[in-house]
Amino acid sequence: MKGFFKKYRGMMPVFFLMLLSPALMATLQKTKDAYGLTHEIDTGKKVYQERCLICHGVEGNGKGPVDVVRRAEKTGRIIEIYSRDFTVGVFKFRSTPTGCLPTDDDILGTIADGIERSFMPSHKEVLSSEEREAVKEYIKAFSFRWEEEDPCDAITVKKPEGVDSPAFAEKGKMVYKEMKCWECHGYQGVGDGPKADDLKDDWGKQIRPFDFTTGALKRGSSPENVYITFTTGLDGTGMPAYEDSPSEEDRWHLVAYTLKLMKLKGRAE
Amino acid sequence: MKKILVFTLAVSLLIPAAAFAKRVKYEAVEVTNGGTISGKVSTTEKVKDPVISINVKAKETSEDAELERKTCITIPGGQQAMMYLVSGANEVKNVLVTIENVKKGKAAPQKDLEINNYRCRFEPLVGISYVKSKYIIKNSDPLLHNTNFGKMLKGGVKRAVFNLALPYKDQVIKKKNRVAGLIHVKCDAHPWMRAYVYSSRHPYVAITDAKGNFEIKDLLPGKYTVKFWHEGFEEVVKEIEVNGGGVSKLNATFTKTRKPAFMD
Numbered sequence: 351m352k353g354f355f356k357k358y359r360g361m362m363p364v365f366f367l368m369l370l371s372p373a374l375m376a377t378l379q380k381t382k383d384a385y386g387l388t389h390e391i392d393t394g395k396k397v398y399q400e401r402c403l404i405c406h407g408v409e410g411n412g413k414g415p416v417d418v419v420r421r422a423e424k425t426g427r428i429i430e431i432y433s434r435d436f437t438v439g440v441f442k443f444r445s446t447p448t449g450c451l452p453t454d455d456d457i458l459g460t461i462a463d464g465i466e467r468s469f470m471p472s473h474k475e476v477l478s479s480e481e482r483e484a485v486k487e488y489i490k491a492f493s494f495r496w497e498e499e500d501p502c503d504a505i506t507v508k509k510p511e512g513v514d515s516p517a518f519a520e521k522g523k524m525v526y527k528e529m530k531c532w533e534c535h536g537y538q539g540v541g542d543g544p545k546a547d548d549l550k551d552d553w554g555k556q557i558r559p560f561d562f563t564t565g566a567l568k569r570g571s572s573p574e575n576v577y578i579t580f581t582t583g584l585d586g587t588g589m590p591a592y593e594d595s596p597s598e599e600d601r602w603h604l605v606a607y608t609l610k611l612m613k614l615k616g617r618a619e
Numbered sequence: 620m621k622k623i624l625v626f627t628l629a630v631s632l633l634i635p636a637a638a639f640a641k642r643v644k645y646e647a648v649e650v651t652n653g654g655t656i657s658g659k660v661s662t663t664e665k666v667k668d669p670v671i672s673i674n675v676k677a678k679e680t681s682e683d684a685e686l687e688r689k690t691c692i693t694i695p696g697g698q699q700a701m702m703y704l705v706s707g708a709n710e711v712k713n714v715l716v717t718i719e720n721v722k723k724g725k726a727a728p729q730k731d732l733e734i735n736n737y738r739c740r741f742e743p744l745v746g747i748s749y750v751k752s753k754y755i756i757k758n759s760d761p762l763l764h765n766t767n768f769g770k771m772l773k774g775g776v777k778r779a780v781f782n783l784a785l786p787y788k789d790q791v792i793k794k795k796n797r798v799a800g801l802i803h804v805k806c807d808a809h810p811w812m813r814a815y816v817y818s819s820r821h822p823y824v825a826i827t828d829a830k831g832n833f834e835i836k837d838l839l840p841g842k843y844t845v846k847f848w849h850e851g852f853e854e855v856v857k858e859i860e861v862n863g864g865g866v867s868k869l870n871a872t873f874t875k876t877r878k879p880a881f882m883d
Contacts, residue, residue: 438772440779449768449781449797495778499797530763530786533808537679544676544684548810552769552777554880585779588807590765592784594792 394488397481401473402489410436410492419469425540429558431468439495440552442584443569448591450502451495457486466566505581507574513606522607525600529592531580534559539611549588557587562611571614576605645820647726653837654861658869660714660831660847666703666876671811673697673739690760691739691809698811701744702851702879710831711849711873713745715801715815718823718835719844719856725837727822731755732796734804734814736764736785741804741814745826748796748818756792758785765807766792768816770800775880777803801848805881813881815850847871850879 398406407414412435419431434441443460444452461482464472473482490496512518526532526539534549536542541561551557560567569575581601583591596604673692678684692698704712727749735742737759748754756766763786769777780798796818804814817824825833840863847855852873859869 435776438776438778447781448783449779449794528786529784532679533763544678545808549807550810552779554775583782583784585782586777588765588767588782590767590782590784590807592786594783594790595786 391484391488391491393481393484394486394491397477397485398488401477402485405433405469406436407433410489412436416469421467421469423561423564425542425561427541427558427561429467430555432553432555435553436489436492438552438586439493440586442586444582444585445504445578446502446582447505447593448583448585451499453501453504454486455504457489458482460569461486463570466568466570467564468568505578507577509573509577510602513573513602513609515606518603518606519610520607521600522603522605522610525596525604526607529596529604531604534588535562539563539608551588552586559589562608563613565612565614567612571609571612573602573605573609576608577601580604644722646723647821648723648839650725650837650839652863653725654840654863655834655836655866656718656838656843656845656859656861656869657832657834657866658871660711660716660827660833660849660871660873661709662705662711662852662873663709664874664876665709666705666851668703668705669700669882670694671697671700671881673811687762690762693738698738698740700882701740704829706830708830710827710829711852712827712829712831713849714827714831714833714871715745715747715817715846715848716825716827716833716835717801717817717819717846717848718821718838719846721821721823721838721843724839725822727820728752731793732816733757734766734816735759736766736806736812739764739806739809739812741766741806741812744814746814746816747824747826748816749822750796750799750818750820752796754794754796754816756783756785756794758788758790761788763808764812767805767807769803769805770798771803782807803880811881813850813879815848845869845871847873849873851876853877 403414405414405416406412412433414433416433421429421431423429439451441452441456444450444456446452462472462474464470532543533545534543536546539562541559543559546559549557549559565571567575567579569579580592583589675684675688675691729752730749731753732746732748733755734746735757739760758764763784765782765784767782768780770780772778780802781794783792783794785792799818799820802816802818804816806812823835823838825835827833838861840861842858842860845857845859853875855871855873857869857871859867861867
């Protein structure tokens with residue numbers, strides 16, 4: 351035996367590698383390992399480096415080479431857009447209540463559809479569903495939050511009949527007033543309310559309330575998306591969750607009025 | 620051997636560091652004959668409590684603006700910050716005293732924390748909450764307030780805990796406490812409003828009284844790291860040993876002030 355070791359001493363690293371490699375490969379290829387990682391992390395990293403890194407950065411902190419991008423709106427105001435900092439684990443576009451992690455489908459939805467009025471493009475055509483799945487896992491791994499918190503259930507949205515009716519929008523105008531949406535979004539819905547200039551996000555950056563007349567809600571402008579936006583709030587920003595009020599009925603009135611402000615009434619159904 | 624190291628290193632680099640995080644565990648046990656830490660927090664310099672100036676912007680009706688002015692402005696020009704509540708003997712009120720490395724001890728009480736939006740400030744300014752108990756968020760003002768909880772992370776960044784709209788007077792929302800840590804509370808509609816909540820998995824947290832005194836009881840014997848946190852002072856961290864049935868005295872002195880975010 352001693353002779354064997356002596357003879358093949360030079361080969362020892364190779365033997366070691368042979369012994370270790372099944373364990374290492376298993377770590378990478380098992381569907382879920384001890385840390386909840388999947389082999390997709392590998393593909394995810396590749397996709398991230400090719401598609402996401404330029405804005406979201408090597409460390410996922412939103413400080414990629416692009417840094418801040420600016421866009422002008424038709425009212426002349428300039429919006430500064432910073433890429434999402436994945437290390438914090440907070441996401442605006444969720445189907446879950448305020449303070450909850452997004453669902454996997456929420457993240458996949460943003461990757462696939464992109465974000466309106468920002469520079470986040472759609473990846474439906476450029477990435478396969480496997481690649482989108484993989485990069486989602488890679489993005490999740492930037493934050494401790496998935497390890498620390500339990501997931502929440504998604505809110506179910508059931509659109510009633512009549513959301514595109516003038517009666518709904520008329521009632522919604524009252525809800526807009528009562529819920530004091532105008533404090534930030536303004537009396538005409540152009541994002542110039544009394545509080546509009548004082549808003550900062552959780553990264554300390556100035557943010558602007560939505561100008562409804564741009565006609566494009568960031569997460570998509572369907573009635574369901576309008577409903578879920580004010581119901582869940584946009585975590586990390588000044589937009590709070592209206593989860594306690596108004597009533598379910600009035601929520602849809604508010605959706606109707608919002609769509610009217612966005613001049614999307616005809617497209618509501 | 621070198622090859623293995625290189626390979627292992629390469630593999631480990633593929634996985635972001637966050638993936639290795641684990642949940643912090645706290646073990647609740649029966650504590651008999653526990654020890655106590657008690658002491659006083661002071662400041663070396665006499666500091667003056669600043670006044671927050673409040674400028675209410677025009678609204679659609681002058682009544683609306685007047686209502687906000689009447690509700691929010693409590694002294695000429697604004698509000699007293701109530702940040703530096705320091706006694707004649709330089710003792711500091713509202714210091715959060717927390718034990719950083721406690722892994723085992725008594726179970727945390729089931730005690731809800733009420734946060735009231737009253738006259739455009741949060742009451743209390745500093746509070747303690749326990750994971751799995753409830754937050755009771757109340758709006759006593761006839762104005763829109765939002766109560767935005769953010770866990771304070773390293774580097775001044777916050778992680779949203781929840782952000783609730785309270786458009787009505789006397790509206791009350793109950794929320795389960797799901798997140799441990801030091802939490803900053805703000806109202807985006809009134810940027811000067813702030814509160815701090817220490818959300819704990821264990822009962823070993825205290826807030827100093829007007830004389831700067833605090834007491835933390837029923838600790839298992841051992842060495843502990845105690846942190847003294849205040850919004851307007853640089854924090855102080857101290858080590859102390861606790862013996863069964865004994866009282867360990869621990870005083871802390873702040874030597875440096877700092878400017879909290881709401882003062883910007």
